[in-house]
Amino acid sequence: MGCLVAVMMLASFITVVHGRDEGQQFRRALPGYVYRFPADHAAHPEFRTEWWYYTGHLSTAKGRNFGFQLTFFRHAVRPPSIQSKSNWALHTLYFAHFAVTDEKENNYRFQEKVSRGALGIAGADSDIYRVWVEDWEVSLQGNKHNLKAGNKDMGVDLTLVPSKSPVIHGENGVSQKAVGEGYASHYYSLTRMQARGVVDWEGQSYEVQGLAWMDHEFGSNQLRDYQVGWDWFSVQLQNQTELMIYIIRHKDGKPDPTSSGTFVYPDGRTEHLPLETFGVRVLGSWRSKKTGTTYPSGWLIRVPSKQLELRLIPTVRDQELTTRKSTLVNYWEGGVRVEGKLEGQDVHGRGYVELTGYDEQFRPDI
Amino acid sequence: MIKLWRWFCLRHLKSYKGRALLCLLGVALGVAVFVGIKTAASSALVSFQDTVAALTGKTQLQVVGQGNGFPEEIFARVTSLEEVRAATPVLEFQVVAPPPVDEPLLMLGIDVFSDQEFRQYNFVESTDKDGAILSFLTEPGAIALTEKFAERHGLKVNDELEILSGSRRLTFTVRALLKLKGPARALEGNLALVDIATAQEVFEQLGRLHRIDLILAEDVSPVAVMEKLQSLLPAGVTVEPPQKRLGRIRDMIKAYRLNLLALSLIALFVGIFLVYNAVAFAVSKRRYEIAMLRVLGTQRWQIIGLFLGEALLIGLLGAFIGVGLGLVMAKIALQAMAGTISELYLLVRAETLSLSPLAMVLGAGAALGVAVLGGLFPSLEASRTLPREALYQTALERRMKMNLARISLAGVVVLGAGYLCSQLQPIDGLPLFGFVAAFLILAGFSFLTPASVLLVNRVLASPLAGLFKIEGKMASRYLGRSLNRSAVAIASLMTALAMLVSISIMILSFRQTVKVWTEQIISADLFISPAGRLTGQRGNLPLGLVDSLKNLPGLVAMERLTEIPMRIDNLQVLLFVSDLGVKGELSRIMLRKGSSQEILRRCREQGQITISEVLANRLSVAEGDRLQIPTPRGLQSFLIAGVFYDYRTEGGMVMMDRSTYGEYWPDERRYTSVAIYLEPRSNLAETRNLVRSRLKKNEQVFITSNKELRQEILRIFDQTFSITYALQVVAIVVAIFGIVNTLVLLVMERERDIGVLKAVGATSRQVQRMTLLEAGLMGLISFVLGAVNGILLSLLLIFVINKQSFGWTIQFSVPVSMFGKTLILVLVCALIAGFFPARTAAGKNVSEVMRLE
Structure with a gap:
């Protein structure tokens, strides 16, 4: 499920259009969707919103650790209008967020891009998987995902190869986000991808390899106005299992009943985890100096039915994105170290956590 | 010393408040005009800089x-x-x-x-x-x-x-x-x-x-x-x-700014004469006191200090008042200037005056400079007062006459230098030497004034005596004898008049040239152009309308015009695309060389171009040369068939036939205006209405007859020169102050003579007439000198300064009626100026003035 950021943004940015009939012109995420791969990696313009999200933990031969996040968003402001003759007429916005975490130096930086996609400067192909904003790009070549983003000072050029088949979240092809028909998305993940390539960081190039995670999600009308944000967790354990959990929070702090998760076995089998099957306890908090927002920091996740108990600790405390250009939302998205027990066995691994809706909804001037 | 100065000078200034005020006002006006123009010009530029900076951002x-x-x-x-x-x-x-x-x-x-x-x-x-x-x-x-x-x-x-x-x-x-x-x-x-x-x-x-x-x-x-x-x-x-754009704009308006600034200096120049007069007046009034001071052991330098101090006080006060007044003027000038710049060059909006410390310092400095220059000679002269002069009063004129030859020689030398300067090339596109030449000519004429006064006086002496009997004779004699005062007054009026005459000749010649040009080249019956048309942005006519014109009743031909701003060699140039076949047949262009019909035919048939004179000058190209023009199909070289006169844009124009244009530019079919030629005796009003009726709801165009278009061009012309007209008025006002001052002074110095005249039987009426005659005579001489000087200056303005800054050819024409009007103006002013002193002179009590004898 990766980035709810886009959805958060839509809640504010695009309200007006939602109020109009145009919102109805997009397809809703309904049960019964049948996935087909690799076709479903590519864009689904019939849905209003879509994102492709990659995170990973990379290390050099010398053991220097980097985390990265690269997300591409597509958001249809309105259906492509027949009236407008200009190539610049705004109907779809493309954003990209890119972050690198340097565990050794306890450092974290991010970049963002936004474009209306005129003249093919940004876009998302719907036949073959290729999404790009200017020179940041992800594309599929065979089963390889090629990622390219950033610049000489902070950039990645990676090849990701999935070692498990796609994991489809939710039930019956939909991942429900709120009570009510259509308040959902189609959501799948590649939970274990072998990554290899180059990280450019502060003037140096590092050959790296590691483990990555991909989320791809599309839908049209997901959140409701009483929902203020969410906490999302992805965990990759050394014993070839993975876990994904999201909790959507209401204004009053209560979790939405549709919050859920997915457990992935080493052989790729999955198990849907409804809200009542797991518990998440916050262990600490961190206050951002940049925005003054206080985020939870450190979690204890329990899934009693699986005899699973995991402790998640951020690799770097400040992994906050303040996206002033594209989505205009502040959120925390960062790598975590994971330790705990699964069926009595010690397990450890890595993960990524996303926290949205903790800051005062803010909107700087464009 | 300070104490002495306070006693000696301030007391004097106090007792002659009106006169001191007049001089002060004159200096202040000069400073004000300078500060006002400079502040307005820099405000317009600052405002434009702000605009560019604001829009540039991080670009x-x-x-x-x-x-x-x-x-x-x-x-x-x-x-x-x-x-x-x-x-x-x-x-x-x-x-x-x-x-x-x-x-x-x-x-x-x-x-x-x-x-x-x-x-x-x-x-x-x-x-x-x-x-x-x-x-x-x-x-x-x-x-x-x-x-x-x-x-x-x-x-x-x-x-x-x-x-x-x-x-x-x-x-x-x-x-x-x-x-x-x-x-x-x-x-x-x-x-x-x-x-x-x-x-x-x-x-x-x-x-x-x-x-x-x-x-x-x-x-x-x-x-x-x-x-x-x-x-x-x-x-x-x-x-x-992005700064390059700013530089281009600064280049575009630099000649305009410099010309205005140079004009504003003339009022300051006149100020020098005013101060001279004022100090000379003080000296002559206090000759006796000076001599007494010398008797009491006051040093010469102290005397100089006393009078220079007085001049400086005038300068200082003038600076203060002038700078303040200048800021008020700047506010007004800024509006006019922003309007002109918007009309001629590019859109500017200048609401706020940005104070220019430089303008204020220069203005104040100029006031002090004027004070020192004007005060120096009379002060020096005062310091030469001998203690024994406390006893008699006539040494001064003798001294002045002795120096006449030297002063005149200096005048000739200065004039020669002025001529040399006028022959020099511009610096950075600006006619700096031209302006130096203008000031040298003014200075030279000023030096030659005393000799000229004597000469004219001699010529006029017998006719005057014949016409006005004894009063004429006396007036003429007095004028000749009081040369050191009258020459200065005449020189100041002459300067103002020379400026008036020269600028009038320049503007009127220019206007006449433009007028003849519009009559020559504007021959179509109706012109249709977009209603929203701004500098640098040519709107288009509705295509439907242009197409519908073909079946206009009574239509003989139409000439469709497309104007495209472009840059050639970093110059802003207007590409003027037209149906030159129609133009050649039914209208014409004014060419430097060759016949309009022949050259337009070559443009049409052989793909050649004609360029405007301004562009030819700027690029140093001529008929028969080739010009490289950027087109969508790369740089193309065109043969220059002819060079035409044009007064529309400052940057220059390239005229090209539509067929040539079509070869290199994609067929865009957009027209910036259309000229319509109708059969003789067509009803213009009806045609106009017909065209108007073919407009769609949201369309708006101007339909102008050839007469209206000509008028419009002249209206813009006049608007452009509005500041110039205002500057002239100021200089004249300053000069009139000078005349009043001088005449009052002369009468005052002659109190005893008048007493004697009355004692020997002259009536008050005769004395009054004599004084008025003298005033008129001064006005006349100023006018003659001013006219000659003005014609010389106008030649300089037209053939050097204008040519170097703008590159236009102006046909020199001397407007005779202007001279008549100026003469009347001068005489009336001189007589009004002479009226009050004349009354004072007539009213002198014989016994009072004779008491000392």
Whole structure:
């Protein structure tokens, strides 16, 4: 499920259009969707919103650790209008967020891009998987995902190869986000991808390899106005299992009943985890100096039915994105170290956590 | 010393308040004009600089096209360069919001997303803020205005605003307001934003951009990137740093500024004579006191100090009043100047006066300089007063006459130097030596004034005596004898008159030239042009209308005109595309060489071009040379068939036949105006109405007859010179102060003579007539000298200064009636000036003035 950021943004940015009939012109995420791969990696313009999200933990031969996040968003402001003759007429916005975490130096930086996609400067192909904003790009070549983003000072050029088949979240092809028909998305993940390539960081190039995670999600009308944000967790354990959990929070702090998760076995089998099957306890908090927002920091996740108990600790405390250009939302998205027990066995691994809706909804001037 | 000065000078100034005030006012006016013009000119420039700076933001390089911009594909090409970190496309329009708003606006079509890297537009938050911004981005007619502009016109979000663009009335809806920060400060808030898609659609610029702003990647050299980029761009599209635009504009108006500033100096020049007069008056009035001071042991330098101090006091006060007054004048001049610059060069809005410390310091310094220059000679002369002169009174005139030869010689030398200066080449396109020559000529004539007065006086002596009997004779004699006073007064009036005459000759010759030109070249019956037409932005006529003109009843031919601004060798040039076949047959152009018909035929049949005289001068090319012009099909070389006179634009023009244009430019079918030739005895009013009836609802055009068009050109001409006219008036006022001063002085010095005259039987009436005659005589001599001097100066203005700064050929013509009017003006002024002293003189009590004898 990766980035709810886009959805958060839509809640504010695009309200007006939602109020109009145009919102109805997009397809809703309904049960019964049948996935087909690799076709479903590519864009689904019939849905209003879509994102492709990659995170990973990379290390050099010398053991220097980097985390990265690269997300591409597509958001249809309105259906492509027949009236407008200009190539610049705004109907779809493309954003990209890119972050690198340097565990050794306890450092974290991010970049963002936004474009209306005129003249093919940004876009998302719907036949073959290729999404790009200017020179940041992800594309599929065979089963390889090629990622390219950033610049000489902070950039990645990676090849990701999935070692498990796609994991489809939710039930019956939909991942429900709120009570009510259509308040959902189609959501799948590649939970274990072998990554290899180059990280450019502060003037140096590092050959790296590691483990990555991909989320791809599309839908049209997901959140409701009483929902203020969410906490999302992805965990990759050394014993070839993975876990994904999201909790959507209401204004009053209560979790939405549709919050859920997915457990992935080493052989790729999955198990849907409804809200009542797991518990998440916050262990600490961190206050951002940049925005003054206080985020939870450190979690204890329990899934009693699986005899699973995991402790998640951020690799770097400040992994906050303040996206002033594209989505205009502040959120925390960062790598975590994971330790705990699964069926009595010690397990450890890595993960990524996303926290949205903790800051005062803010909107700087464009 | 201070004490002495206070006693000696202040007391004197106090007892002659009126006269001191007159002199002070004269100096102050001179300073005020200088400070006002300089402050206004720099304010206009500062305001433009602010606009450019506000709009530049973080832009490091700009890709700029000419005229109609360039294809938007170039944007993709430019952004793909790795040296380019960020790029944003811009469309830029100068539009007019018609009444009731009635103001020009700079309208930018921007892509808010990529623009964020460059500039920070601050939208005013509204309750429906997200919706407002979204509709600004997606609605076809959405516009964002600055709060300042919106408030001034009572516009709110969701209100409609009409815009006149070319021949179309467009209706926009205000969807967002901008705070007056950052780029929104451009043009004092007369800025409007639309989404780039809206801009392309509404202004019919689909697929085109006017500009691309660039931010470069770190550690790349802008120069290297510029070269690399340039190699990717088609001819006519250039990369340059944003400051370059500012430099171009500064270049465009520098000649205009310098000319105004030079004019403003003339009033200061006249001020020197005023101070001379005032101090000379003080000296002569206190000759006895000076002698007494000398008797009491006061040193010569102390005497100099006393009088120079008095002059400096006048200068200082003049500086203060002048600077203050100057700022008031600047406010008025700024409006006129901004209007002229907008009309001639580019849209500027200058509301706020930016105080120029330099202008104030220079103005104050000039006042003190004028005081010292004007006060020095009389002070020196005062210091030569011998103690024994306390006993008698007539040494002065003798001294002056002795120096006459030397002064005259100096005049001749200075005039010679002036002539040499007039022959020198301009510096950096500015006729600096021309202005030096003008001042040398003025100075030379001033030095020659005493000798000329004697000469004219001698010539006029017998006719005067014949006409006015004894009073005429006496007046003439007195004038000759009081040369050191009268010459100065005459010189000051002569200077003012020379300026009046020279500038009048220049303007009238210019106006006459333009008038003849309009009569020659404007021969079509009706001209149709877009209603919303601003400098630098030529709107288009509705195509439907142009097509429908073909079947206009009584139509003989029509000439469709397309004007495209472009740059050749960094000069702003207007490409003037027309149906030259029609022009050759039914109209004509005024050529430097060759026949209009023949040269237009060569343009049409052989693809040659004709260029304007200004352009030929600027590029140093002539008939038979070739000129490289950037076209969408690369740089092309054209043979110059002829050079024509044109007074429309300062940058120059290239005239080309439509068929030649069609070979190199994509067939755009856009017309900036149409000239219609009708059968003789056609009904113009009817045709006009017919054309008007063919307009669609939102279309608006001007339909002008040839007579109206000629008038319009002359109206713009007159408007351009309005500041000049005002400056002349000031100089004349200052000079009249001088005459009054001088005459009062002369009468005062002659108190005893008048006493004697009365004692021997002269009536009050005779004394009065004599004084008036003398005043008239001074006026006459000033006029004669001023006229000669003025004609010389006008030659300099027309053939050196104008030619070097603007490059226009002006046919020299001397307007005789102007001389008549000037003479009457001078005589009336002189007589009015002489009236009060004459009355005083007549009223002198014999016994009172004779007491001392």
